[in-house]
Amino acid sequence: MDVRRITINIAGRTYPLNVPSAEEETLRRVGKQIESMIKEFEANFDVRDKQDAIAMCALKMGTNAEVAKISQEKNIKSSTERVMQINQLLEDLEK
Known part of the structure; x- marks a missing residue:
């Protein structure tokens, strides 16, 4: 695995x-997001x-x-x- 120092x-x-x-871009994006949120909180x-x-x-x-986790769990x-409903319909068709 290629590791970078950032x-x-x-x-x-x-x-x-x-x-x-593979995670570098994500970490940089999150770092910028955190900085932006800090500035927003300080301003407002x-x-x-x-x-x-x-x-x-x-x-x-x-x-x-x-909230995203809960939403994902509901979607799953x-x-x-x-x-399960589709499987039941298919089973009913086979009968």
Whole structure:
């Protein structure tokens, strides 16, 4: 596996990381997204320091991930139920 050394800047701090090449673009995109969210929180809310903005960012990203997970689980359940219905229809046709 090809590993690259990259640097991500978040809230004025630099974080050197060793990451698989396949993940580099994703990590850079997420780093930029975090920076953007921090700036948005600082501009729109009473943020006392970077730590508050980072905490709000973490909460928002965690919430988004959980909502996406729940949605995916519902889609899987719905798809599974639909496949079971189709299988039942096919079994009924065979009779």
